[in-house]
Amino acid sequence: MSVKVAVVGATGKLGRLVAGIVAEHPEFELVASLGSSSELSEMLAADVVVDVTVPGVSQKVVEYAVTNGRNVLVGTSGWSAERITGLKRLLGDEPTNGVVVIPNFSLGSVLATSFATMAARFYDSIEIVEAHAARKVDSPSGTAVRTAELMAAARASRGPVAAPHTDQRARGQQVASIPVHSLRLAGVVAKQDVIFGGTGEVLTLTHETISPSSYTQGILVALRAASTARGVTVGLESLIDLGLPGGAAPAAGAAAPAAASAPDTAAAPENVSGQAATATTVTP
Known part of the structure; x- marks a missing residue:
């Protein structure tokens, strides 16, 4: 029997991609595509609700789905650690349904974050530069x-990174003591550089998304996980085998394991949210 799926935010670029993937795979059935003018009750025809809206709308969508007993896959930014804690309270101590929160559906991005987490233990000077399309709100x-929070957790014994002059606005926003600089440009899909400064050297870990098609495999892994989820799960790395000690078993359709030398991000603290600051607009 196929899993019935509703996509909320189906008119957006990611929403259209998710809806197309659901429609192409017989293990899923697309039963509802909700836009900004849709009634939330339309999602109740589904077993799994996919939220790919905007940060100002996402919490209402997810809480409605959870309250009505649906499992949820969240691909929207804005789910801070505080929001996730509230979601856990909403689900209760013995949840009968679950929510999977995925900051990035790209397997390459998950690997890059894992490598950065490993490197963070060896450097005190770290900054992040990320770029997305101008329409990202x-x-x-x-x-x-999420990358900054995981790196901070991995290097907790070393304390905050060395980030001079952070009182100046041009120095970016500090996340877990690490300066993050955001570019919003036409012609960009997604790119992130994690830059480590050391004595006589600079290490840069770069991941760039060339096409949204790179999200397809991660979306499938997350959809399969969301259909049986209980409680709250954060991050694609929680669903695939990265070759980490105590890591997750490979989900169906997951990529081959990465090198075993990667950091144990599965052991990161629960308050590692992987979600960004409040959006500047709430239009769905």
């Missing part, structure tokens, strides 16, 4: 926030 990106 929130900054910094959810991926940048």
Whole structure:
């Protein structure tokens, strides 16, 4: 029997991609596509609700779905640690449904964040530069926030990074003590550079999304996980086997394991949200 899926935010670029993937795979059935003028009750025909709206709308959508017993896949930024904590309270101590929150559906991005988390233990000078299309309404990106938080958790024993002159606005927004600089430009899909400064050297880890088609495999992994989820799960790395000690078993359709030397991001603290600051607009 196929899993019935409703996509909220189906008129957006990511929403159209998710709806197309659902329609192409017989294990899923697209039963509702909701736009800004749709009634939320339309999602109740589904087993899994995919939220790909905007930060100002997402919380209302997700809480409505959870309250009505639906499982949810969240691909919208704006889910801070505080929001996730509230979501856990809403689900209760013995949840019968679940929410999967994915800051970035790209497998390459997950690997780059894992590598950055490993490197963070060896450098005290770290900054992030992320770029997205001009239409992205929130900054910094959810991926940048999650990368910064995971790096901070990995290097907790070393304390905050060395980030001089952060009182100056041009120095970016500090996330877990790490400066993050956001670019919003025409012609860009998504790119992130994590830059490590050391004595006599600079290490840069770069991931660039060339096409939204790179999200397809991650979306499938997340959809399959969301259909049986209980409680709250954050991050695609929680759903695939990165070759980490105690890491997740590969989900169906997941990529091959990464090198075993990657950091144990699965052991990151629960308050690592991976979601960005409040959006500047709430128009769905």
